[in-house]
Amino acid sequence: MDECIFCKIVRGEIPSTNLFESGNVLSFLDVMPASKGHALVIPKKHYSTLLDMPHEELKEAMEAVQKVAAAVMSSVEAAEGFNVIQSNREVAGQVIPHVHFHIIPRSRGDNLNFAWEHGKAEQKELEKYAELVKGKL
């Protein structure tokens, strides 16, 4: 994709602070980090969303997420945990339409909040809904 920022990073046309690279995957630091050590893992090939990724490339990406997350966790002194966030489509907050996994180190008092207000679903509603989903699997 000519104009995709992540494709440009993969091609070396835009600089990036790389952490890790394997055959189909690249990891680099987010230039607009949510917290210190915020890293990204992307497939080198352009896929818009998670649903477009072939299984083998997804496997490789997730192994990179594990590897980079472990290294980041042992590099950020304050980090006691991390979130992996992967957003699909603009409505979900996806800014760059090239699949990416955020690895966000978390520490006490970091003022980040990825929680949500818990609803309480009716069991009957869940069951009805599950039938609908299973029909689409």
Add this chain to the structure above:
Amino acid sequence: MDECIFCKIVRGEIPSTNLFESGNVLSFLDVMPASKGHALVIPKKHYSTLLDMPHEELKEAMEAVQKVAAAVMSSVEAAEGFNVIQSNREVAGQVIPHVHFHIIPRSRGDNLNFAWEHGKAEQKELEKYAELVKGKL
């Protein structure tokens, strides 16, 4: 793990509204959903965090995430996108210490917000930090 809620669900000791099951993976609807169709994917074996998951089980889990997310997307009328969120350790909002992937359908005006305030990192700081991380890989 005797007392783990997700292990109990896997063993059938606590009811769940299942969507999908494969050899090492189970998917079911979250009983306290962030949005309609909010689903979970878990490994059947107990692993505390993403870093503890063997590669093959992670691959199987992510294929289930793709499969369930696609089905959920075509079942929730309003959904135009989705977030995958996977949290590790209490500080990151992990409530149940058994690895789980949230699939959260998103629609316009859903009042969910998993974004963060973007910092702007100094390039020198990123480079210094990348060296540190690469030393731990």
